Amino acid sequence: MQSFIYDTPTRVYFGKDQEQKVGEIIAGYGAKKVLIHYGTQSAVRSGLIDLVTEKLDAQGIAYVLLGGVQANPEIQMVREGIKLCRAEGVDFILAVGGGSVLDSAKDIANGYANPEVDVWEFTMGTAQPAKTTPKGCILTISAAGSEMSDSCVISDSGRGIKRGYGSPMNRMNFAIENPELTYSVSAYQTACGAVDIAMHTIERYFCPGQDTYLTDAIAEAVIKSAFKAGADCIADPKDYTARANMMWASSLAHNGLTACGRKVQLVVHQLEHEVSAMYPKVAHGAGLAALWCSWARYVYKDNLPRFLQYAEHVWNVDIDYDHPERSALAAIAKQEEYYRSIGMPTSLHELDVKEEDLETLALRCSREKTRSLLGARPLSYEDILAIYRMAL
């Protein structure tokens, strides 16, 4: 077991009607003027933005609105948000939405608090935020885990770049999680969410490490629950139990809990970010589903015992110890079958990715052949390209 720092300071208010507390909660941070950041008009149409402004009014807290965040949030919107915060003297940022809105809000919070640095440097990894602005969220999609994570993914679609950076500054001060607010999420987006949630922990699970049996068992619990909840949510979008377990899985899958004692890089996320950067219509979760099984079939022989543990504990495969590879492949096939059952793709061609782009994707993912991805065996440019080819 490797040494680690565990730091999950986000205070979570979980359950029905928790958004009613938002004014009171923000008042507790001594806020005077709040940037309310949101995405499409659905947050307005649902009445959620009105509720927030009403609750802030009741506390005598001023606010300014900035909507319009799209999936794969853009650095331009972040810059606009920072400018608005400066002009208005904002001292608290509230994100209302899913992972894209939350990540945009995080980056605004960091850029606004560190005016001496160009905010894009945080995404590119050439600078780290030293401070941040207090921030919280009302979550409306269970998927990205951004509500408790230290991660923030920003795109510059003009340059075909989409990258994430980790920082303690990216932790929300609070997260309001009412599962009922996700009842209206479409079946497709729900499926994408289930994949993203499970993958946050599956990828940690397959990172190098050993002797972490407590972490492993917790990870298996989160993965299985995410898969079960995802399917149940699709079967009945207003199944509170399913929406609640899925939402809580979203938070725990990506807050650090499921990697304690292991080295971490979310390898398939790295592969996927290049895909949705080049093809912005690709939903992140769908991209992950399209790639995972190929990644797994490419690497499983390098770490067979780990795949057997996964097969047995997550997919209830009876291990064939005479032919252990068959058991590993059986688990991968079961996961592929699950992805199909919830309407997810299991290949890149289903997402209209073109063969002639694969080399560019591999070049970008390997940072022009200057980095390898983490694994039992590190994955070079050639390996990355081979995985993209298998996934096509």
Next chain:
Amino acid sequence: MQSFIYDTPTRVYFGKDQEQKVGEIIAGYGAKKVLIHYGTQSAVRSGLIDLVTEKLDAQGIAYVLLGGVQANPEIQMVREGIKLCRAEGVDFILAVGGGSVLDSAKDIANGYANPEVDVWEFTMGTAQPAKTTPKGCILTISAAGSEMSDSCVISDSGRGIKRGYGSPMNRMNFAIENPELTYSVSAYQTACGAVDIAMHTIERYFCPGQDTYLTDAIAEAVIKSAFKAGADCIADPKDYTARANMMWASSLAHNGLTACGRKVQLVVHQLEHEVSAMYPKVAHGAGLAALWCSWARYVYKDNLPRFLQYAEHVWNVDIDYDHPERSALAAIAKQEEYYRSIGMPTSLHELDVKEEDLETLALRCSREKTRSLLGARPLSYEDILAIYRMAL
């Protein structure tokens, strides 16, 4: 699933040599003068206190020492600590030890920060701390979970009272957890620790609630890991993997994670506190082991499905659906057998508890028949007495 607030702000530094960072960490809180609170001379003999003072010296941070905390920490020591903090102008409290030292430090931190209230009122539940003093710990025993919990248990042995109170003010700002620091914990204390850790989560698991399958699966992971790690630590006290998994289980078992969405009261803890309050030589973990199986046999029929889930998932019992009670009892017997295998008692007479004291214990535990304990069926004075009798 019930609504809940999840709030685990403690920053954990986990792994070998993490105590070397203590000066640097405390400097990060802007501390000028630290109360170093510890227990018996073993922390001094091991060199750990010297290391702490050396690291504080290197940061130019002053300190004052207060040792001598005993198992079942006393309100008198808390009062002494508060007096010392006032006299010395302490602004940070560092606990070096196990749960007793940590709880004593928490109560000092609360009493010192709230001079208008008599600190004993927090324990009695007649007042709640509104503020606290920044505090951290270096953990040397894996058991109580106090390093991440919101709980604090204090005794007034003169009056035979031992009680716990929960408060957000009881959360440590940081916890240093180096599993190697627990290598010297005796087999008996290690066994008591394994019981206490597992019980923090088992008791939550059996609290009223439903539709919490993610929480349940995480709870099962923590319980099984605690039992495995406990036995492995006893077999080889310097097994790093075992000590590490046990230490991490200690923190997760009692920080709130394993009860999310369920109603909580640690019922067997309530039964046990009266026993070790009356018989101060009884180690808390041993008292829990002596009581749990009787509690379980008394209540299992009221919540058979839950006991079957526990039997199957934690003790790998093949459920006999024609005779489900047999399966529940088989799991209870397995747990009893485990307790014996690690040298724990499974009855009160092994702890020299006398029959003539049982009524007094039940009266105290029921607060003179004014409260019931939580359960599928609430446990009245008569139930409590019956359980003590079964456990004798």
